[in-house]
Amino acid sequence: MAENATESLLVVSAHAGDFVWRAGGAIALAAARGERATVVCLSYGERGESAKAWREGKTLDEIKTLRRGEAEAAADVLGADIRFLDAGDYPLLESQELTDQLVRVYREVTPTVVLTHTLVDPYNGDHPAAARMALQARILAQAVGYDAPGEALGAPPVFSFEPHQSEMSETVSAGARSSSPV
Numbered sequence: 001m002a003e004n005a006t007e008s009l010l011v012v013s014a015h016a017g018d019f020v021w022r023a024g025g026a027i028a029l030a031a032a033r034g035e036r037a038t039v040v041c042l043s044y045g046e047r048g049e050s051a052k053a054w055r056e057g058k059t060l061d062e063i064k065t066l067r068r069g070e071a072e073a074a075a076d077v078l079g080a081d082i083r084f085l086d087a088g089d090y091p092l093l094e095s096q097e098l099t100d101q102l103v104r105v106y107r108e109v110t111p112t113v114v115l116t117h118t119l120v121d122p123y124n125g126d127h128p129a130a131a132r133m134a135l136q137a138r139i140l141a142q143a144v145g146y147d148a149p150g151e152a153l154g155a156p157p158v159f160s161f162e163p164h165q166s167e168m169s170e171t172v173s174a175g176a177r178s179s180s181p182v
């Protein structure tokens with residue numbers, strides 16, 4: 001496999017479609033370098049980002065299945081492993097349970113870099129919620145005493161992505177490196 005097999009990119013995506021156009025290039029690049037790339041979709045975007053399917057009269061379950069298939073196909077093209085936590089959207093509710101699930105992903109894939117949403121997005125509350133949980137899970141995963149399988153995490157840098165109206169968004173800062181929106 002690749003020369004960079006120890007590098008591991010983790011992308012935390014609020015909705016199933018977010019990672020595709022916000023981080024697709026970074027994921028493809030990581031995969032092309034032989035790095036591990038993992039996408040976690042906290043929801044399918046089934047309520048807030050599936051307008052066409054609702055207008056076609058599809059049911060909630062049908063829409064989730066549709067969105068899951070689309071996201072899996074996208075991840076396959078990009079070269080990433082993908083998983084879904086099915087936490088619901090609009091609103092995506094923050095919870096300790098969901099954060100704990102993310103901690104377990106961190107401990108499992110031991111990311112060397114993390115990409116997620118911005119902490120401020122006046123047009124979509126689910127995106128900052130995902131970012132807050134991604135950051136909190138990163139901190140918890142670093143705690144040796146936190147009760148989750150695996151070794152305590154190092155301190156992977158976190159970068160924010162938001163190409164849509166990026167001037168209205170705020171990237172991650174405290175405790176993690178920030179970057180211009182991708």
Ligand SMILES: [Zn+2]
Pocket residue numbers: 014015018045049124127
């Ligand atoms: Zn979204």
